[in-house]
Amino acid sequence: MKTYTPTPADIEHQWYLVDAADKTLGRMASRIAGYLQGKHKPVYTPHMDTGDYIVVINAARLRVSGNKLENKLYYRHSGYPGGLQTRTLGELLRSRPESVIETAVRGMLPRGPLGRAMFRKLKVYPGERHQHEAQQPAPLQV
Secondary structure, X not given: OOOOOOOHHHOOOOEEEEXXXXXXXXXXXXHHHHXXXXXXXXXXXXXXXXXXXXXXXXXXXXXXXXXXXXXXXXXXXXXXXXXXXXXXXXXXXHHOHHXXXXXXXXXXXXXXXXXXXXHOOEEEOXXXXXXXXXXXXXXXXX
């Protein structure tokens, strides 16, 4: 019996649409990360990009539990002394809601070139409108 290993020609990438309105951030991000990696497919191979494209809409209407809007902090550093900037989840959801989902999903993907290739298949939009109607994304319940 031989072990089956898919070739890049065997892999089909589907498009899925996720509505983030009233969804919990962590649960949704973990499901999205699994679909980006292709773990839902029988041809999943850890060293290949077998995942699908994910389009997330309504990122501004995301839901979190507890006091995370005030207590969860996101850090950035410019590289210069004293260049640490801190923002709360609430501030980030008001100014750049798509970056909240992108940061959560990026942390759940593998590090390195393969993880970066998987992350490029994630498209996040703050409102209802997106520019991927031509790909006809299928709705995905998370």
